Amino acid sequence: MIHKTVASVSEALNGLSDGMTLMLGGFGLCGIPENCIAQMVKTGVKDITCISNNAGVDDFGLGLLLQQRQIKKMISSYVGENDEFERQMLSGELQVDLIPQGTLAERCKAAQSGIPAFYTPAGYGTEVGEGKESREFNGKMHLLEHAFKADFAFVKAWKGDSTGNLIFKGTARNFNACMAGAAKITVAEVEELVPVGSLDPNDIHVPGIFVQRIFQGKTYEKRIEQRTVRPRN
Amino acid sequence: MIHKTVASVSEALNGLSDGMTLMLGGFGLCGIPENCIAQMVKTGVKDITCISNNAGVDDFGLGLLLQQRQIKKMISSYVGENDEFERQMLSGELQVDLIPQGTLAERCKAAQSGIPAFYTPAGYGTEVGEGKESREFNGKMHLLEHAFKADFAFVKAWKGDSTGNLIFKGTARNFNACMAGAAKITVAEVEELVPVGSLDPNDIHVPGIFVQRIFQGKTYEKRIEQRTVRPRN
Amino acid sequence: MLDKNGIAKRIAQEVKNGYYVNLGIGIPTLVANHVRSDIELEFQSENGVLGMGPFPFEGEEDPDIINAGKQTITTLPGASFFDSSTSFSMIRGQHVDLTILGAMEVAENGDIANWKIPGRMVKGMGGAMDLVASAENIIVAMMHTNKKGESKLLKRCSLPLTGVGCVKRIATNLAFLEVTDHGFKLLERAPGVSVEEIKKATEGTLIIEEPIPEMNI
């Protein structure tokens, strides 16, 4: 068994430096690596490129890094919930690469899997396809898309063990499972670090081989973006 | 909820006909769809192309179909455990396409995922790469490989429910999880058909959307190929 | 004329037994409320859930269980959770049978634009480009005209495209239409709406084979 537990979030982010490319799990605010983001705000690391489906909201998630102008470039599929983001983008302070969500997921998965490139129909005939190789398969046009390259992946899981095995809860799995193992160093923060051997080997969502460092996060706010409910009768 | 339970293996194989291309899960004899194979022997369907990592042994698994000369072509990565297979292959009765195991898995996965083609380094510079497009990525040569096309996928799971959700046990997951959803019709046979709602949504290995028909298998022999044990002290 | 719920109600009639359905944000979300109860179906949300149920009761919201609109949801028996890559395997692999989404513009050749107004609004395409590039069966739910009264059913889209030649049917507050090789074919009028009104509100080629029945909703 290989032990990967680190003592603190600061140790987990060891080696993170200005100008790096990072993957960050989460969909909206669901399943985001809250502790890693907070630590990045604290360290003031800057000029980073973030591969993340969304950009947080103004005062939470990646929005915290945007406020501090720590992000140079965002690679995302949907950024609609963040006014500061829109302002920085329209003013040109922030570079933005918007790509289809499935392509985003698969480019992570490809990086994880040693697949340098693949074809997908998403975006053909649109701005997304401009300047990209295209090719017909089965009578339909496809774009050639490449695996991402990233220095760190920050993912957040529900439970994990010291050898890096991860289990997610509900839809908090999202990009976290695709990004684990897709960067040079994958850091997993978990709500609960459980003893090795207590997770059923059949139930592991991300095998530990995809994770280099793991720690138990301090607190999780888990903010809800759209609290929708129905009446009790 | 969409119900997919069929009453019998014979109903599950409805539409299967001569000359079709099939995917069959399993690694060696571990996790093979025993009931579907037995039914194919019974119906005598012939000239089939099998996409399966292995070819069974002489008197079990796909070996049963080889005995009856029902297989026209095998697409596999390793066929070393089957003398009848070797005989038919060397005599030219059986067409054989041997491909790297990871490429086999990924071509299934690609079919499941609507990825028509991808690049892999496996097999470059070998017989496997002959006649295939190759291309350099990151200073390394890769082959272009295509998604499989199959009429039926026969997969075997440990537990499943009527909406097609599947859970595997141990290494019996293997190709079963990659082949589900990779053919026009996916048939799942399970050791235990459990009530809908009794499986934890977090623990599903194959979501039901990838399965069209499901039934509980009658008996499972689960033959062991290499019984290796250690002394008790 | 239909309100948003009316549009959703009309689209709900297109949902067939055994369908896996992906609903976009806005009017499409309302479709779930109007599908006949004897229809077996499941809703897929691209953030990683199959078998979505209604919103939770107050106090039962779980921040870890949301839909693609970031709304708190529940799941039904038989549900499953999965990662984003698997989710788009379902979508790109054409395992999702029906996609219902909103649009800013639809062209008579089936092009759709719904993700960007250059210089003004850039929210991103989310999963829409994957959905429209993959789905065989795409229904657009939208108002027939925009806030300025301009038609959203056009000869050619003026906004950046989300997908090309992909829309199959359109349900608006005025009509139910099919995209054909020769333009928008008018299939049904909304209750109380005349063919003339639909003509006036449609910039693209409109194919009318009288009589045009009124919707039965």
Place this chain on the structure above:
Amino acid sequence: MLDKNGIAKRIAQEVKNGYYVNLGIGIPTLVANHVRSDIELEFQSENGVLGMGPFPFEGEEDPDIINAGKQTITTLPGASFFDSSTSFSMIRGQHVDLTILGAMEVAENGDIANWKIPGRMVKGMGGAMDLVASAENIIVAMMHTNKKGESKLLKRCSLPLTGVGCVKRIATNLAFLEVTDHGFKLLERAPGVSVEEIKKATEGTLIIEEPIPEMNI
């Protein structure tokens, strides 16, 4: 001269702390028995298991828990099961740190052949082609010569290749060698084996920088 266990023992010295290791069938399987107990490592088997343990006690064999050699196995705490596609994500994605496999032939440029003897033996490549095309760190475990006494360390492979220019080190019954740009570099002699014997048994270019130490196993 080493027996098969001796070869495995020598290779076990190459296993470093924190390594994920994939072991091929035959001699490589024996390596697991000889790794120093203070080394943290995990064994990956391409049929879908990480954290493999020893063979089960008699009566505890589970047909659903096997390794890539189809042998019944056990798992250790921290183990995980996964599908074949995920397994090769680990391999192709270079998450597996060390691959140890057998060979029929190795060439001085690092080419390896181990899956086919045309017209005579065709078992298939299994996962070997993925492993050798992807792994940064490949050690071959084999006898120095074949049953006819012919060298298996060649100028060029004569059999169909499994991979090109990929082998890094070789452990045989006679020697431990490194593949360099200029040929096989002799690093160590097996106990009691002379440089002369190794020379005679090696067809490919052999680089000898005397003195060649004897293995310490």
